[in-house]
Amino acid sequence: MRILVVSHTYIVDLNCEKLRSLAQLEPGTEVVVVVPKRWRPGGVQKGTIEPRSWQEGSFRVVPVSNWSENHQGLLCFGAELVTLLQQFRPQVIQVEQGSRSLAYAQLIVLNRLLKLNAKLLFFTWWNLPYKLKPPVSWLEQFNLRYTSGIISGNQDGAEILRHHGYEGKIQVMPQLGVDEARFCPQPQHQLAAQLGIQPDQFVVGYVGRFVPEKGLLTLCDALAEIHPEFNWKWLLVGRGDLRPTLQEKAQKAGIADRLIWVESVPHAEIPNYLNLMHTLVLPSETSQDFKTLTSAGWKEQFGHVLIEAMACRVPVIGSDSGEIPYVIDDSGLTFPEGDAAALRDRLTQLMAQPELTRSLAQKGYDRAMLHYTNLALAKQQLAFYRQLE
Structure with missing residues (x-):
């Protein structure tokens, strides 16, 4: 299975452990992670992170040029993403920027234009009720319409998306796991x-x-x-x-x-x-x-x-x-x-x-x-x- 994951979260190497494990589960599983080439998690005052490109076996992290360097919803990517999709041809595309993200809409459009026929998913942490107005409400409805499945970080998030009209499959699980090699009983x-x-x-x-x-x-x-x-x-x-x-x-x-x-x-x-x-x-x-x-x-x-x-x-x-x-x-x-x-x-x-x-x-x-x-x-x-x- 060829899996493409898109998120700013994985600019931190330590956050990639779950996806590295995913790539090792079964023979033939490949995981490519797209991260923004430049990211400012705390705004201009906090500095800019420029993640590295790296690979370990069938797991790979690929920085791609991006618009918006510190806003999750507005994040989207440059032309290199098209080339990557054409070469990798993922069977699963998961974008971890929420239900109203431009990056997810971008991947939906590219999936159709390039005839990849990949399953489309997004991850969300959002767990507070909300109302949307156009054009953001249109963006969310477009994203939900073409979603094959959702991974929500919590039960409330899943219920909210049901309320917003999503009827497909939802898996509730956190974005990141715990490293049992680091977090383990040890006397101090x-x-x-x-x-x-x-x-x-x-x-x-x-x-x-x-x-x-x-x-x-x-x-x-x-x-x-x-x-x-x-x-x-x-x-x-x-x-x-x-x-x-x-x-x-x-x-x-x-x-x-x-x-x-x-x-x-x-x-x-x-x-x-x-x-x-x-x-x-x-x-x-x-x-x-x-x-x-x-x-x-x-x-x-x-x-x-x-x-x-x-x-x-x-x-x-x-x-x-x-x-x-x-x-x-x-x-x-x-x-x-x-x-x-x-x-x-x-x-x-x-x-x-x-x-x-x-x-x-x-x-x-x-x-x-x-x-x-x-x-x-x-x-x-x-x-x-x-x-x-």
């Missing part, structure tokens, strides 16, 4: 000592942005009411503008001495910090005006740190925002978003019941290995392609 005694964590302390962990929508203020409220009999620390790994507010709130609650701040950690070092934790908490909180269906707002699209923690055999606690409950399933604990009392109850359960902590750690690990490694996702993706034949 030296790092714990460096951070002042004692062996008898229960470490409540968070990894991500320090912003209001991540629910850190709720987590602070929950920890502030933990019974004094429990000996715990709160390890926060990340960065963001909420830190001063959170520090002040913890100070007023009398728990500031229990906080450990670790900022600007390279992704490759995140497993070290996850392995210090007795639980990883993702207390995300949804925000949007659903009555007007404006695009403003946010809902947790997946929560990739959850599967990274699970792969490290760290039990997870998450709110019920967006995709979190589906990711955790019965392999961790969930609570109603914004409910500090409920979150305190979940934390206390783990602190008071070591057996429960160990049981959930193993269940989470098993779930991550079965469903969320790059190889597991590659197998799901290939199986979905087979359904479209």
Whole structure:
């Protein structure tokens, strides 16, 4: 099977692991990934990325000249794409820029003009209800009309596309998997000592942005009411503008001495910090005006740190925002978003019941290995392609 994947996501080599695994699943499978030749993920101020062309066996990354260097929806490609399509003649074309992208419309048109007869798919993370006006609504309807299948990063995204009229096959799975060679159980005694964590302390962990929508203020409220009999620390790994507010709130609650701040950690070092934790908490909180269906707002699209923690055999606690409950399933604990009392109850359960902590750690690990490694996702993706034949 010849598979063409188009996305700015794969300008980062590390993000290609799932597709590299896909190319190795069966003899005769070839995967070519088209990425923009120039991309500015943070705008002009953040600089420009110019990805390299590289190949490993039947897997290949090809940078192609592009219009729009930092807008996913407006991204489209130059004439080299036509030559590549003529030479490679893919049987599956997957564009990972959402339902309203010009790149997907471009590939639909080229598929027809070049008579490739490839199956057409797109990937989307979008999980908030929305209304569209012409010409964007026309673009989405055109894209949906010629779509053979959709891969949605979450359940909400799939339901929204059904509401917008799509009746074909939809597979729900994340765009990127977890690297079980990096994210795995590994003791961190030296790092714990460096951070002042004692062996008898229960470490409540968070990894991500320090912003209001991540629910850190709720987590602070929950920890502030933990019974004094429990000996715990709160390890926060990340960065963001909420830190001063959170520090002040913890100070007023009398728990500031229990906080450990670790900022600007390279992704490759995140497993070290996850392995210090007795639980990883993702207390995300949804925000949007659903009555007007404006695009403003946010809902947790997946929560990739959850599967990274699970792969490290760290039990997870998450709110019920967006995709979190589906990711955790019965392999961790969930609570109603914004409910500090409920979150305190979940934390206390783990602190008071070591057996429960160990049981959930193993269940989470098993779930991550079965469903969320790059190889597991590659197998799901290939199986979905087979359904479209």
